[in-house]
Amino acid sequence: MKFKDLPHDSAVSHVSGTSEFIDDRPKQAGELWVEVVYSTVAHGDITHIDTKAAIAIEGVKSIYSYLDLASNRWGSIVKDQPLLAEKTVHYIGEPILVIAAVDKPTALAAKAVVKIDITAKQPVLNLKQARAQRRFMGETYCIETGDSAAEFAQAEHLLTGQFINGGQEQFYLESQASIVYPEENNCLHVHVSAQHPTEVQHVVASALGLKQHQVVATVKRMGGGFGGKESQSAHYAALAALVAHKTKKPARLVLSKDDDMIVTGKRHPFCNDYQVAFDHQGKLQALNVDFYTDGGAYIDLTPAILQRAMFHVDNAYYLPHARITGTICQTHTHPHTAFRGFGGPQGAAVIEHIMEEIALHLDIDALDVRKINCYQGNEQQTHYGQTVDHNVLPELFEQIERTADYRARRKSIKQFNQQSTGLIKGLALSAVKFGISFTTRFLNQGNALVNVHVDGTVQVSTGATEMGQGVNSKIRKVVSEALGVAETDVRLMPTSTEKNANTSATAASSGSDINCAAAANACHKITARLANIASQLWAGFVPSDEHELCLLDGRATDHIEFKGGQVINLKQPSQTFKFNELVGIAYLNRISLSDYGHYKTPEIYYDKAKGKGRPFLYFTNGVAASEVSIDSYTGEVKILRTDLLMDLGRMINDGIDHGQVAGGFVQGAGWVTTENLYYSDQGKLLSHSPTTYKIPSIHDTPRIFNIDFIENHSNVMNIRGSKAVGEPPLLLGLSVWCAIKDALRNAGLSDTAGLCIPATSETILMNLSGQMPEQVL
Template identity: 40%
Template structure:
């Protein structure tokens, strides 16, 4: 059974509701399920469109000795072949730092690096032609693992350190050494494939002024626009990028879409023809970046009550061959290495490791999940050392008054988590179930249950301060309909619907009166990516700003026209009410137009209060924190390591929800995606640096069968204390980390084999094989203790 608060009744059975705080239907929901939602590859292609396929390196690191493309050019249907020499402008398409050449030069640095591209009359002809290239390499030494990169000090960017403590640079070391208890742990977290339904794709069309129009599946159309302009050597205004929707993004389309668009643009530039470029799934999985692998090393000192006294955390991210977005990703892992806990004197070090693998990139959570896993593993280990329940130890370390400053200097101003954890503790019946799980494990040698309750504190804002801005346009037409265009992109998360609700609420009309149109760089310029869970925060406020400017002009007009004070003018129920007089909204709009009142405006918003000084590693990088907690129960087969998630309870803080139905959908989806990362989704590479987890056949994402049969989701009722849109909170990324509860529950089940006196290592993803290894480690610990006891008895 599933309980979703009071929103259990299917939407189609409820009367239509509009406005803020109501579960309005996703604007494309019907189109999604009927197949009418148009993605880039569904567009009617222009006459003479060319199809691309690219040839890629099969060597992780080496010099190109031979690149013979004669057979490729002679292949059926091939129009032209393009290489590095054909790029008219800048060859580098790195999103932040240089290091990402559009085509490889003399040296290749990962398997899958683009060498050339083929333009053909059909997709199939281009794919066949690519296979005919003759390439020879002189192999060079390749760094393929984080441990090798650390040993060689191979980094794509400098190491960064955050530190807290009142007594100086070594405060954390003194605190650890003075603590009554100490322990160390290492956790290696593998990455994650985005596995969006719509792969990387674009359509580039020439324009009459010598520029290009790019239809792209990208979370960052302005970056696509800028990179295409640089590659073609054009001013930015000659390039327009457009995004109506994506079939999923999850961060994989924040920076990765740029190279496809730039490649297609080069072909368009030379041929004067429309060009489409779509990566087949296998190539998409091999050639585009993923969630970073992370190695965490933690040394912690703690009291006999399990309270952290001092901690040293090292986080090493597997960045791949270039920086991409790794600076911000490793930074966010460092920012979230505390999760919900006061660390005391602390040092957190972040390494950005260079490897000869595809350059890893943004993924939902943007490094925060890896930082949180490191500290949650540590809390579990402390609990096992002391013989306490992990929830007890977690509660003792939560941020609270007097213990409320992070290791990067930001004060936690609201302490919601003790209440959230307490409410979930009661609603999930944690302690009764803990007793039942312990009793079950005592009497069942072959099946073991596990239970865990873990919190999440997620900082909301781009940590690159300049990205925290957005613009929007709002138009009202003379029939009373409204059109909105803003800087955010829609990838299924319901951003367009929420922004439409915001604008509808400002004018007191139904949300069906508002149309949100495709994001375009020639309508709202210099857009930030739709990422960092900030889409509604930024674009909702920008759209509201535009709406309020129009509304103010309408109020002034109504006040004069109806001879009433301005504060007597209201917009509600599709009407404009001026004192005792009322007029239908559409009729009033026509009246305003006839009296030359402006019916459109632009809006702009920047997030206040945020700053971060990288030199001192101190500041307030986050406007606010979103909070939540999840309790998960699992059952494990000790013979095979196979397991099942039996029940999950979630209480999540979204502030005042703009759209509860969408928010709950995001919570459920984020949790399941996080559960996939931590349990079944295993990225595999061979010894030559090739991705071998490159299809649904060998990479297991969660399915409907993996969703817990009991999945209770509730929203925590608390308005955001900060002045966000409708006092709501971000909901895109934070729920993913609630899935850490499943991983901790699996460790709990394995620990039961050693009577909870040992915390077995279990690196994510916790596949059945790894669970079996953890069970074996727990059994070995019991055997070792028994042997030690026997030795002591003999000695006596």
């Protein structure tokens, strides 16, 4: 496919190996290496710590505990988590001590001889145990619409069940990493791989007893994030900052891949009880779902993630009567955190599972069940009260059914399965309706600083962080269009809290929306000034030593266009300036060429007590049809073909968006198939390396992968009429899981209700052999 936009702004440096990440920064004189000593016990009391042997090693400069912190509590929502454990540990991987040494080998040698005695207590390691013991954190949330109890009482058909999904490791290629440079007056400059530099700034300042203006957090780029660096990067940056602050030396902390996977949180596992009522056509009458999620040892971002799961339990389908509850369970495992989709995949998985089970119960095609239930006609209001404006879901279903040749392939697969002995095929189609906005309203804001230089080139600073997803490329294009200059004349600067304060995390698929809009607002202020002076010059004003140009009120400038490096009078097209020429004139006449733009997402609100509101600005929609084969002897799954169709409004950068759709889908397919987290009976993560944790490889991508987009200009609420693309495609990976269910039914399994996520080869093989393995989360 040929794309019309410029490639990713770091494409050349990535492939040439010149992109700079945290650990690529040159070592400075006196720089210290930081290692973290963490708990090897899931739950217990610390009875004794002996660091004598460690501190005696030559090159070990210091060892710190919680006693060296000004404040030992942090948390994105509730400050319940210690930076360093005090008297009790609550998960394997919980930091206890921080070692500072002259280099990494010395720090590791010291770490190996630290002795920590912990009297173990009985841990709670999975959702089943936590539910049984009612180990809950926070309140139970509820969203209710209609009267589901009355509908169940008169239901034509009724299904009940339990749906389980496991977690998922973010598996960013660059582990948690930060380098902290001490500056004069007890100030610190933190270079960090993080999605939320403002939170890093605030956590570091709080931990060390500093004011926020004494800390600058800078993010140039990340080697991946996927949500895993939204909150938890701040924790490890604070530990590096402790060393820099105490020693007045630069301090570098870069976790190994093994340690990173052991100590950091994952996608939340869920165990959900459901009850659904429907008629003879498969039309939903009522749905009750009780969500239970494993938050781990501390709150982190779990309440917001759980609420989004509850928002997305409808996915693409109208719920006339529903009662949805959500409860957080506390276990002695690493605190789970954000992951691409932020609870949305876990919510949508429930209803997509139910669509398949209804179809099996009625012996009809699951696509027909989905089509009859999708938002359409007068059925456009979600269970939390938001109207699905400009709904294109019926159009997407109709188009994908046709372009994927769904009906003919369904017949072909049936014939194949009747004749095949070693392979079984399945085909399924699923959808996504993903709400775009942070569900916490105050986070829906961003700011940008745009500096135009006298040669007409531009530097832009925003609160967005680049983690490979291409947000900088989108901002660059929006700015270039707003100023009418070439994209190559626009440079995105590293994100820094000294230039863009009080920003939100680059998350919730809103990074481009919020920061592009803020940058455009800043550009419009600059072009308004330039247009003002251009109109004066065209009217005959001649600046002189005695009389300089100044901005005049009331001048009409709507007829002035910035395009192609030119400033054009549309009323008299012969009147033009080169952009850099006009910029030079403005500078000589002391007209500001820089400005700051702020943007807040409009018309969003949500009342948690009532379970009603409009939490999202708009919805990104899509559908996918996936065909799989299963080797009946090994359980191996291959994705033979996927047809994917999305509504992204008017795309800002079609190449970036195409890549996000492909990558998101494959990551979602990994979640539902190969990515299984294995823990020991003591609560230690065993699958903590590339050799034991199976992310998708090129062999796991669809053999035929068709990606297409519909044309949709209806999203006037957002910058350039675009729609967010970061998270929604991941949910379409559920089509692969549904296709596996279909294949198992084609193999003669009448009961697939117990198939969990992920459907690994082992799980599939056990299902085919008549065994139903118990999923322990």
